[in-house]
Amino acid sequence: MHYLLKTEPSEYSFADLERDKSTVWDGVSNPVALKNLRTMQPGDELIIYHTGDEKRTMGTATVVSVDAGDPKDPRVTIRSGKKLNPTALAEIKANKLFGDSPLLRQGRLSVVPLNETQYKFLTGR
DSSP: OEEEEEEOTTTSOHHHHHHHSEEEEOOOOOHHHHHHHHHOOTTOEEEEEEOTTTOEEEEEEEEEEEEOSSTTSOEEEEEEEEEOOOOBHHHHHHOGGGTTOHHHHSTTOSEEEEOHHHHHHHHTO
């Protein structure tokens, strides 16, 4: 599976993840986003997206482990991947691949599933 994780760069940026090498992805409270975290599996591929003034993809990451024992606070450990050529939100909105995506339909959703085609578009693969 593939997911996009949104983060405010002033709180925790992709550069922070690169520096730390790995982190537990937390601070999620939306029930749908929590459900998405609980369904993650080790090896799932992620896109890190900066919100706020930037609104663009920044890099990739991979799920290392998932502890969904506490449904209100799943502990998903992720490992940093590679920097991306950023894709701006405006470019994502203009692409028909994302027409039915929760990324656009549920703008405040912080953990968004991506299909294979969307992931490939965002990573340039």
